[in-house]
Each structure stands twice: as structure tokens, then as C-alpha cells.
Amino acid sequence: MSDPNPDRLRETAWRRKLTPAEEAELRAWLAAHPEEQSDWELERTLTDRLFQLPDAPVPSNFTARVLQAVEREQTVPTRARAWSWRYLLPRAAIAGFLLTLGIVAYNQRQQALWASFGTDVAMASEVVATLPPEVVRDFDVIRRLDGSPAPDEELIALFQ
């Protein structure tokens, strides 16, 4: 017989009753280690008691309930999909239509603004073309005067 391995026997005893061969192995080991006898007795009794624990109550209709729940789970996605098509599609269509309408209106407004701006520029260029060159001779000088301080109204009045 090989050298008894108490750990292996213990791990086996946690799960099931030992076979006659394993029992013999254990007896041989315990003969050499009598101080372990009481602990082994405790181990055995504890295993027996744990295996004797009563089962938790299972309702008689448990399987039927599970099958019902599975059936519900299967119908929920279909219903959700149907819901999304029925309710989301019209809303999405309306939202898309309104968005398109908004974009078209914005584009038309922009086009109108550009057209008006073009007309104004054309008119201004026509007017400028008819003016004699003397009129715009001092244009740069006059433009630079824009940033100068405001005239002293009191002094002007005094001079006058």
C-alpha cells in the first residue's frame, strides 16, 4: 500500500463516503496518528450532517413559471420592436420633414440676402462711376479724420 495521504483522504471525505480501500488507508494512517482520531470523527459527522440538510422548498409550478417567464422574455423584444416601428417611425418622419423645411427656408432667406446685397453693390458702383474724380480726391484724408477727437463746439461758437 502506498503512503497514505491524509489531505487527499480528507478532501475526498468532504465530498463522499470513503471507499473500503480508502477506509483501510485512513485506518492505517490513524493508527500511526491517534491524536487525529477525534478530528476525523468530527469531519465525518459534519459531512454527514451537511449532506442531510433538508432541501429548500420548491413550488410545484416552478417549471411552469420558468417556461412562462421565458415565453414573456421572447415576446418582449418583439413587442418592443413593434412599438418602435409603430410609434417612432411617424415621429421620425415628421421630424425629418420639419428639418428639411427649415433648411429650405434658411437657404431661400440666404439667397434673398445675397441677391439684395448684389443689387446694392451694383447700384453703388454705378453711382461711383458717374462722379467726377475730384469728388473722391481727398477721400483718404477725410477717412483718416474719422478717428480724430470730437470738435470743440464751444470754441467754434466763440469764433463765430
Next chain:
Amino acid sequence: MQRLRPAKIAQPCRRNGVCYIAAELEPVSMPADLDPDAALMLRVKQGDTAAFTELVEKYKQPVINLVYRTLHDATEAEDIAQNVFVQVYKSAHRYRITARFSTWLFTIARNLCLNEIRRRSRHPAESIDAPTPGQQDQPPHQFEDRHTFSPPDDLLHGELEQKIEEALNALPENQRTAILLCRQDELSYEEIAEILGCSLAATKSLIHRGRTTLKEKLKPYLRSGTWSP
């Protein structure tokens, strides 16, 4: 206070603190002909409700046992166990024969239990049986049941069972689950380790520590066969 390990199936997928079920386990060579449950599961995958019913019938008791002893609430245990099987059905299309079916099933069961324990810890409900601060030192109220008569042996046996249940309940979750899974004949230590998400050595250590605690608490009874603390 007991610290819970994160719920884990071989490839855990956690969002918002909740563990979701992954159907695949670590690749292990496990042909369908070795595990009849896996063969049934393959039929479930193809939409065979009869095969699913067979699996539910076979495993409802061990699953409810595990859930009940983890959550200590019969109604909750039924609901969670029902969810376990619903998850199995929903995940059937992803099922691969990479491990024994029962390993996968008990992993799902444990993870749903851990989710429930986490949910309870986030939203603790007050028990109507819990003593108020002024009643802490008084024994709980006892009501005599006049409608049933139990012989003394039955009473004693019931009390002993209750002591064992109490000692089990007092264990950390992973030790208790490891010990309870030992009762499942078909699960090897390697498979229990897979379910618990820890190494083989760690699993054996959990069982050893749990049993040592149980032996200490139940020693008076285990020695004499009767409860005489």
C-alpha cells in the same frame, strides 16, 4: 464585515456595478457525449423547449438550495432561481461546450445571488422582525403553534438542523458556497473553483476554513449527536 468578491464568470462583463452573464467559459475540452446536459443545452440552442424543461426539472432543486442558503429568503430564492433559468435560456444561442453545463449554471446562480446581495446592501430594507433599539436584550417574541404536534425527537432534530443552518449562514459567502457546492456530486473541485472564480488551492482553502469554523461552532453537537452547548 464580509467583503464580497466581484461577481465573475470566466469573462466578466460589468456595467453599473452589475454583473452580466457571459455564456462562454474558459476553453476546456468537453465533448457533448461526456456531458448529457451539454447535449440538452445544444438542443435548447436550437429552440427545443422539451430539452430546456428537462434541464429545469433536473437542476431546479440544487439551484434553489444554493440560492436559498445564500439569500435566506424562500420567495427571493424562487425568483432568483427562476431568473437563473431564464438567463440560461436567453444565453443559449451563445452557449459553447467549453465546460460542464452545471458549472456554467451554478456560476450564473452565484452571480445573480451576488448581484442581489449587492442590491440589498445598496438599498437595505428594514425587517419587521428586526428588534428595535429598546428590545435588543430581550428574546424574540415566540408564538406557540397549537395546530401541530411534533414529537420531541423531531423538535430536537429541527433544532439541530437550525443550528447547522445558522452556522452556515454565519460563514462568509465564498466559504459557504464552496461547502454547499461540495454537496453536488457532479462538481469536481476544479469546477467549484471555476464557479467561485478562484484557484483550486484557494477553493480547497476556503472549504477547509469554512469547515473548521463549522466544527468549532458545532463541536458540542457533532461529538454527542445532540445539541448541548
